[in-house]
Amino acid sequence: MILRALRETNAKDYASEIIERVERSFRPDAVLQLIGKRTVFVAAIDGRVVGTASLDGNVVRTVFVSPDVQGQGIGKRLMATVERTARERNISTLAVPSSISAETFYAQLGFKAVRDSYHGDERTIIMERSLQDRP
Structure with missing residues (x-):
């Protein structure tokens, strides 16, 4: 699901080499390590992540949402839980290191946006939001 979302959602903003490099960060063994270090939230529909x-x-x-269910509020609900x-x-x-593709989502x-960050030719937009301004 993550890899499909990564490929399909970001293809218009990033070269295939960048997407392939990022995909390596989401191999099953890498994801298991991340789960041990972070608080992870998952959205499921009928038992499917x-x-x-x-x-x-x-x-x-x-933050990834499967392309076939994007626009249904799943990302927004995940972010509310976070x-x-x-x-x-x-x-x-x-703070969130946003892809170019997700910048509008986070802005909404x-x-x-506070600054750009680069990993080689991969541009990430560092974005922040205060939690003190809302209940």
Whole structure:
């Protein structure tokens, strides 16, 4: 699911070499290691995983929604769960390293771009949102 979402959602904004490099970070063994280090949230429909998000300290990571269910509010609900968990942990600001493809999604949730980050030719937009301005 993650790899399909990565390929199909980001293909218009990133070269295939960049997508292939990022895909290597989501091999099954790599995902198992991430689960041990982060708080991971999963969305499922009829027992099928259709979305993921994780919280790593105050950083939101691995937000993916299967392309066939995008636009149905799954990503928004996952982010609400991440935010609720962050508030319970007294985290005052969330950060997210956003792909170009997801920048609008995060902006609609109140995140603001603060800087660009580059891993080789891969551009990531670092976005932040204060949790102190909303209940």
